Amino acid sequence: EAQVTQNPRYLITVTGKKLTVTCSQNMNHEYMSWYRQDPGLGLRQIYYSMNVEVTDKGDVPEGYKVSRKEKRNFPLILESPSPNQTSLYFCASSIQGTAYEQYFGPGTRLTVT
């Protein structure tokens, strides 16, 4: 089954404790992206990757890092999480960029206290 998986699905952590949210897709997609969603708002893009070793900032990259060492994986790293990063996070992938249908993961709900 074609899918995007994210782990963990739920995470409660404390300020300053480094964490990684994993994202993996099994569709051989070149494009992957991370979004965050806050109450009452649409999705805002954090980072995206057009292919292996190619990443770029989205609208809200501050406080986040990403890497794309393999085509299928695109982890999101919070080096020093802060309470304002409490949010619902989605990973997405597509064949080649936003022109094509994006497949979204189930989401990771992160709470930073």
Add this chain to the structure above:
Amino acid sequence: DAKTTQPPSMDCAEGRAANLPCNHSTISGNEYVYWYRQIHSQGPQYIIHGLKNNETNEMASLIITEDRKSSTLILPHATLRDTAVYYCIVRVAKSNYQLIWGAGTKLIIKP
């Protein structure tokens, strides 16, 4: 950047056609309109997209006005499972072709 305006909420009776409007009066000639939906807090799901011609797929139809300033997503026979937030999004030609997401329309299908 082109932005979209959607009603915050709408109701529709089960089995009827749901017509969701979207205004994008500042859209540029080469910017596409995309529709996604999000059920509860699940990952958004792609529905359809178009540039200037009407489009139809197994999920929905997209009607874009001739001046491209507005569009309507049509779910022909709404079911309870179509209850979701529907996002009308413009894919901007700059900023690496980002999708600019708004707050969407909460569509409630009533039995």
